[in-house]
Amino acid sequence: MTTALQQQVFALDAKYNANRAPNSPGFRTLYIRRRSQLLRETEREPDKWAQYLKLRSTLLQQRYGNAGCDSTHLRSTSRSSISNESRTSIFGVKDVVVPTKQAEASRAIVGGNSIAENYAFKGVHHIFDQHNEPVTMVKFANNDQSLLCCSSVDGNLSVCNVTDSPPAVLAILKDHTKAVTGFDWSANNDLIASSSLDSTVKVWKVADYSCLRTVQDPNSSQILCCLFQPVNNNLLITGNSRGEVRIANVSTGRFMKNVCRVTGNVLCLASDANGKTIWAGNDKGEIVSILCDISGQLCRTRRLNMGMPCSITSLSYRAWISREARDPLLLVNSSNNSLCLFNIVDYEGTLSLKRRFPNRHTKHSVKSTFCPIMSFRQGACVVTGSDDGSVYFIDIEKHGSRSCVNTLQGHSSPVLGITFNYNESLLATSDLEGLVIIWKRADL
Template identity: 40%
Template sequence: MAAAADSASPECPGAPSMPTDPDFLSCVLQPPAPSSSRPDADYAALRRLLLRRKPPSALQHRMDWRCNGKGYVAYRNFLLRRIDGGSAQSTPSNSGRWAASPGPALSEADSWSSLRDLRTNSGLSRTVSISSKQSDAERHVRFAEPAYSFVGMHCIFDSCKTSVTILKFGRASSDLLAYGAADGSLTVCQVSEPPSVLQKLIGHSKNITDFDFSSNNQYIASCSLDKTVRVWEISKGTCIRVVYGVSSQLCICFHPVNNNLLLIGNSNKEINAINFSTGRVISKLNFDDAVTALDIDHTGQLIFAGDAQGYIYTVSVNSHTGSLSRTHKNKSSKSKSPITTIQYRTFSLVARCPVLLSCAQDGNLSFFSITTDAKGYLTLISSLKLASRVQTIRASFCPLLSLEKGEFIVTGSEDANVYFYDLARPKNSCVNKLQGHGSPVIGVAWNHGENLLASSDSEGTVIVWKRAKTN
C-alpha cells in the first residue's frame, strides 16, 4: 500500500488539477508573441498546442480500425460509402433498368464455404478475445468477411441484340460503364441514378475486340476485326480519328503515363505504338503469332502481351519515344490455346510483389509473380484448369477482395454462370457463382470500388451485380 501511495502524485484538497502533457507545458511556458492582439496567455498557449499537434496518419487510422474488429476491406468500403453517398433507388430509364428486389431465382446464394466461414466467425466472436498476444492467423480468421457475397442485380442493360464481347468500367470510376458488341457498336452507360445509356458509338463494321478509356475518361480508343482503330470523344459521341490497318486489330490500351501513346496488338503478329494526336505509327515490334491480349504496368515501362499460341511476352516500352523491345518469353500452359485475358496487378498479398493473370481459351488460368528488377520475368505461382470454351471468355482479378482471404478471380462461363475462384486454394477453388444470365457469359469487369460487378453474355445482356455490404 505504501508503494502504491508513493507512486501516486499527491493532490491538495481544493487545488486545481495541473496539466501533465509536456507539449501543453512547453506551449504555456512560451511567452506570447509581441504582436499578439489577444492578451490572453491561455488562448495563445492552446493555439500553439493545436497548431503543433498533427492529425493521426491514415496508417494509424487503418490500424485502429483493424484493432476494433474491422478489416481493410471494411475500411475501404466505409470510405467509398462516404464518398459516393450510399446507394440510390430509382426507376427505369433509357433501356437501363433497376432490377427488382432479388428473389431466390435471381439473387446469388452464398456458397457453402461462405456460410461455413460465417458460422466459424460467429463462434469465434463468442470465444476468442482480442488481445495483443493474439496471433496473425487467429486475427485473420476472426476478421475474415464473406467478401464475395452478392445481394443480387443492381441494374440490367438489354438494348444490344448481338453478343457483348468486351465491357469495362471507366478508370477510377464507379459509375461509367461501356461495352462493345459483335455488331460493331460501342455503348457508354451510367449505372447510378438513374441507369441509362449516355452514348451509342457507331462506326465499326465488325466485332469490337477491345477498347480502353483514357486516364480522364474523356476518350475511348477501340479496335475491331474491321482492321481499324477508332478514337471517340465520349461527351459528343463522335469519332475524332480513324487509324486503318492491314489486319484485324485485337487488343488496345492507353499508356498510363503518356496518354498520347496507344499500344495495339493485331493478327499481323505485331504490337504497334501509335501517336494518339496524329494517328501515326511510332514504332512496332514483331512476334511469333497474333497478339490477342495485352496489359501494361502502372509505371508504363512494361507491357505484357499474350499470343495465339499461349505464350506471354514481356516488352519494355519507352514512355517518351514509344520505342518497344522484347525482354522475356514465357509459356502460360502446356497447350497452344490463344490467350484471351492478360491482366496486371500492382501487388498481391500471396506473392508479395506485382502479379499477372492470364486466361486461355482452353480454360487454363495462370497466376504469375513479376520480378521487376529482372525486367518483368514471370514465375508461375499457381494454375487452374477449367472447362474448355468455344467462346472467347475473359477473366479478371478481384484485388480488393483478395486483401482479406486469398487470391480471388472472377470469370465467365459457357454454362451461363459467373464463377469466383480462389487461386490460393489447391482444391475446391470455386467459392461462389452468380446465376442470372441465359447464355454463355463472355465478359466481366469491376468498378473502381468493387461494389459493382458487370457481366455480359452472348445474347447481348449486361447485368450489373451489387456486392453485399459488410459490417
C-alpha cells in the same frame, strides 16, 4: 514508382488504423477503404508522393505516438524491429511495408468477414440488352462506380450509367464497320479507344461521344486489342492479326514506325503501372514480354509458352492484391480449360507460374479480372467468366475445389467480359448473346 509510393502511404495509414476509434471497428474499416480509394484517385509526381509520405508519417506519429514508424524507417529499420509487419520489394522500390496475419490494423480492416462473405452477391441489379451480337468486353471507367462501357461484335460501343434510377444507356458509339474487339478508358476517363476487325482504332471523346480520331493499320490488318500507355495517354498500344504489337500516336492519328513481332494473332494486352513492361497474348498459347520506353520504342524480351495449343484470351496485371500475394502478378485466361496466375520475377517481365485453376474455357474469348480493392483478409480473390455461362470467384490461395468461393448463374451462354466498379459494389458481366448483367453485392 508512383504506385509503390501510394502503397507505402496506404500501409502507413493501415498501421495506425487500430488507434482510430478503438471502440468502433466499423468506422475503421470504412476509413481505411476510403483512404485506399482517395489514394488511387490522387495524381502526384513521385517526388511529391515521397514528400507527402514523410509529412503524413510525421503527423500520424505526433497524433498517435510511436504506434507506427517514421517514413524514413520504411527503408532503414531492420526486419526484427517491426513485429507486426513484413516487407516486400516491387522492382525499384525497396521494402514496401505490408501487414501480416499478426498486424492489429489488418485484423480491424477484415472485420471478421471471409472471402466468400465479402463477395456474396444478392442478385441482378439490372440487365442491358442494347447489343444484338456478342458483347466482347465490358469495363467500368477508372475510379468510377457508375460509368460502364461495352463493346460488341455488332460494330458498336455503348456507354451506360448503371446507378441511375433506372440505369440507362447514355450513348451508342457507331462508326466501326465491323466487330469491335476491345477498348480502353484513358486515365482521366475523357477518352475511349476502341479496336476493330475493320483495321482501325478509333478514339472517342466522352464529353459528347464523338469520334475524335481514326487510326488505320498500315497493313490493313485486323486490330484485335488496344491499350492506352499508362503514363502517356497520347500513345495507344495495339495488337493485330499479323502478330504485331504497334503504337499509335493519338495526336497525329498515325502509327509509329517501330514494330514488335509476336507471331500469331495478338488477342490481348496488359501493362504494368508505369507502362515500361507490356505483355501480349496470342492464339498460339504464348505470352510475350515487351519493354516500352516513354517515347514508344518497343523491345521484345521474354516468351512463355503454355505447352499446348490454346489461345490467350485475357491478361490482367496487379502489383499486389493481399498480404498472401505480395509480388507483381499476371492473371491469364487460356483456352485449355485453365485460369493461371503468374509471378512477374524481374524487370524484363519474365513469368513464373504461381497457380493454375480449372475453368471451363476451350473456344470463346473469356476474360477475368482482379478484385479492385487491396485485401487484408486471409486469401485473395479473382473473378472469371467461362464457356458454361457461369461467373466464378476464385480464392487464389486455395487449392482444388476449395478455391471456388462463389458462383453466379444468370447467363444462358458463355460469359465473355467481366469488370468491377472501383468500390466493388457492382459487378458487370457480358455474354455471347449480347446481354450485360449488373450484379449487386449482398451487403449493400
